[in-house]
Amino acid sequence: MVVAGSCGDGFQRTSFSRRTCVGEPSDQQLISDALRGTADSAEAFDLLVLRYQDRLVHSLEHSLGSREDALDAAQQAFLLAWQQLSKFRGDSGFYSWLYRIARNAAISSVRRRRPAGSLDQLTEAGLAEPVDQGTAGTTGAALELDEEVQRLRQALRQVPQDFREVLVLKDIDEMSYEQISELLGIPLGTVRSRLFRARQDLLDRMQRLERDQ
Numbered sequence: 001m002v003v004a005g006s007c008g009d010g011f012q013r014t015s016f017s018r019r020t021c022v023g024e025p026s027d028q029q030l031i032s033d034a035l036r037g038t039a040d041s042a043e044a045f046d047l048l049v050l051r052y053q054d055r056l057v058h059s060l061e062h063s064l065g066s067r068e069d070a071l072d073a074a075q076q077a078f079l080l081a082w083q084q085l086s087k088f089r090g091d092s093g094f095y096s097w098l099y100r101i102a103r104n105a106a107i108s109s110v111r112r113r114r115p116a117g118s119l120d121q122l123t124e125a126g127l128a129e130p131v132d133q134g135t136a137g138t139t140g141a142a143l144e145l146d147e148e149v150q151r152l153r154q155a156l157r158q159v160p161q162d163f164r165e166v167l168v169l170k171d172i173d174e175m176s177y178e179q180i181s182e183l184l185g186i187p188l189g190t191v192r193s194r195l196f197r198a199r200q201d202l203l204d205r206m207q208r209l210e211r212d213q
Contacts, residue, residue: 024051027094034085045085049078052095056102062168064106077102096182103184107161147213155205163198170195 024047025033033044053074060070080101081088088097156164169175169183170191180191 027051028090031085031088031094034082045082048081048094052098053078055095056098059099059169059173060102060106062172063103063165069106073102073106076105080105092182092185096185099183100185103165151206151209151213152202155202155209158205159198159201163194163201166191166194167198167202 027048030044030048034041034048056074056077057070060073061067064070064073077098081098088094159167165184166180169180175183177188177191181188184191
């Protein structure tokens with residue numbers, strides 16, 4: 001499928017995808033080309049990989065808390081998408097379909113390798129600014145901020161997966177309710193209710209952690 005040329009991020013690209021920068025065809029055109037079974041089919045799918053891999057890895061990294069896990073899940077998702085491309089009906093966008101494949105692959109992978117509830121620390125870029133330990137780590141304000149960030153990370157790890165996923169997509173990835181609904185294949189009302197419960201749960205857990213310290 002995707003051969004020749006390492007990207008340095010866990011993916012392989014062909015020279016065809018590296019030189020395609022402008023005037024790219026639509027997703028549907030690339031899918032049609034990939035399904036033709038010609039010599040260019042793999043290259044057409046390679047363009048889809050190039051188009052969506054960074055976005056997919058970014059979203060998965062926030063949900064899983066590990067870039068390595070995110071890269072593994074994305075790789076598996078693209079392989080499955082290549083194998084199952086003929087099943088794509090276009091009822092949703094290609095990325096939504098791909099994200100659901102990646103999400104299921106990630107959940108299965110984590111469950112196989114780790115006990116329930118032991119996900120690695122999540123990446124909170126977008127929720128809190130990092131503390132510069134070299135210049136501010138010894139000040140009282142910086143230490144207090146660092147403790148707050150640690151409480152946030154710990155609390156977020158404890159939020160149930162279904163709720164945490166919606167929270168990450170909305171508050172970190174800044175997706176709309178409609179986009180989240182399409183990505184996860186759930187009704188808008190469910191997105192809103194999960195987000196409300198996730199935010200409330202996160203706040204409650206942070207308050208409990210603060211009282212316990």
